[in-house]
Amino acid sequence: MDTKEEKKEIVVGMADIKVGEAPSVLLTNLGSCIGLCLYDPQRKIGGLLHLMMPSAGAAVNKSELKKAKYADTGIQELLQQLKNIYGVRVSDCSAKIFGGAKILQGNIHNIGMDNDAAVRAILKDLGIRVGACKTGGEKGYKLKFNLETGAVACQIFGEQIQEF
Amino acid sequence: MTEKKKIDRALKLIAGLSIDKSSQVLSKMIKMGASIEMRDVYMADISQLTANRTAEDEKEVVGAFIDLVGDAPFKFLFYVSADDSLVLTDLILRREVGTSKEFDLYSQSAVQEIGNILASAITNVFATDFQISMRPSPPVVVNDYASTIFQEYIMSAALERDEILIIETVFCVVQQDISCRMFILPMQESEKILNYIVSTM
Amino acid sequence: MGKKVIVVDDAPIIRLMLKDILEYNGYEVLCECANGQEAVDQFKALQPDLMTLDIVMPEKDGIAALEEILSIDENAKIVMVTAVDQRESLMKAIRAGATDYIVKPFENDRVVSAVKKAFGEE
DSSP states (O other), X not given: OOOOOOOOEEEOOTTEEEEEETTOEEEEEESSSEEEEEEETTTXXXXXXXXXXXXXXXXXXXXXXXXXGBHHXXXXXXXXXXXXXXXXXXGGOEEEEEEOOOOSXXXXXXXXXXXXXXXXXXXXXXXXXXXEEEEOSSSOEEEEEETTTOOEEEEEXXXXXXXX | OOHHHHHHHHHHHHHHHHHHHHHHHHXXXXXXXXXXXXXXXXXXEHHHHHHHHHHHTOOEEEXXXXXXXXXXXXXXXXXEEHHXXXXXXXXXXXXXXXXXXXXXXXXXXXXXXXXHHHHHHHHHHHHXXXXXXXXXXXXXXXXXXXXXXXXXXXXXXXXXXXXEEEEEEEEEXXXXXXXXXXXXXXXXXXXXXXXXXXXXX | OOOEEEEEOSOHHHHHHHHHHHHHTTOEEEEEESSHHHHHHHXXXXXXXXXXXXXXXXXXXXXXXXXXXXXHOTXXXXXXXXXXXXXXXXXXXXXXXXXXXXXXXXXXXXXXXXHHHHTTOO
């Protein structure tokens, strides 16, 4: 008799990281934040980091730092969790990057662009290949990261769903 | 009383007065009863708060963002589903409900103006009940996913701290089955004023 | 046609409501403006008999526009439009020379009454 494991949906909030294995699906919504998906296709293990800012800066010395808020500390933390929980190495991972939109118009700094640039720079330094990227614009992103396949279904507000 | 409890108490008082005034003003604007379905003041972790919003998977919404500037800076957000914004447009313009068929400049501006009037009702409460001078900024209106709008709304507070104190209200427009949400969030600089409010109680 | 009015508000729905009320009551709405700078520019260009002027607007707010318009024409009839009792702003406007004010959300009768009063018609 075949048993079908139900897909477990795990929601990732702002400034948070979730890691999991197939057949889980990681979900998040983004505005100016970046959603970074890391995936090990061999083990079917992945993680999603929903970050808000490029760098922790001076806050890095705080005792209770919410690492997932920042690209630099968040990516380190995501890789650490993947390694500690599932034994995934940096060299096993490929990345997909989403979000970084400018939702509020007017004379407001475009933090989304800064987040996007910071993530790409850090991944480049780590030697992590970026398999897909969909960033920018002025509307929100809805993501579903399927850990069975590594595919990310991305729907930008007002547009059709695209599979990456 | 601890600092947190003081601020919580002050916020509950502000919430009570502001929300009552807001529902009166909203009812007057749409010429229909707008009752308070839920009113809550809570402290929440930003990740948990935003994850809950995402999990709700709400429809597309139209939101009005307003900064309440002055002695006690707050952030204000009002949002309603895009479909319900059409009904609100007809109610405000005293037209038969169903006349507005598409989300357009007027439905966007209906949300803008409702947000403006609700935010002004709140600054009025600060002025008359607490002698605290505040004024609302011009509203910024966004049409997007509810969770995206909510994340952008709490962004500046979330940059400062990992847990935020927030006042959430759900209004229900009687007879039309419309549900709208309103949020008020104190910025860090408001803490002195909130302490002052408690000391006068 | 009746007396000429310019309607100023950053919310198109409010401009539409005011325009409908004024035209229904025999006034001619020359144009609509969405901010204080447009209000000043159109006042100079069209010289209306009266202007309804919102207070909270982007670019230039109603108080700044009021002061500028009154410096051009000290007899200009300006009815301020404000959301709920923004007492501080209202007092500032009245002291600066605004003719009257209307509080949003407004009733049609109140709009007409304020405009008629400004024209000395009641």
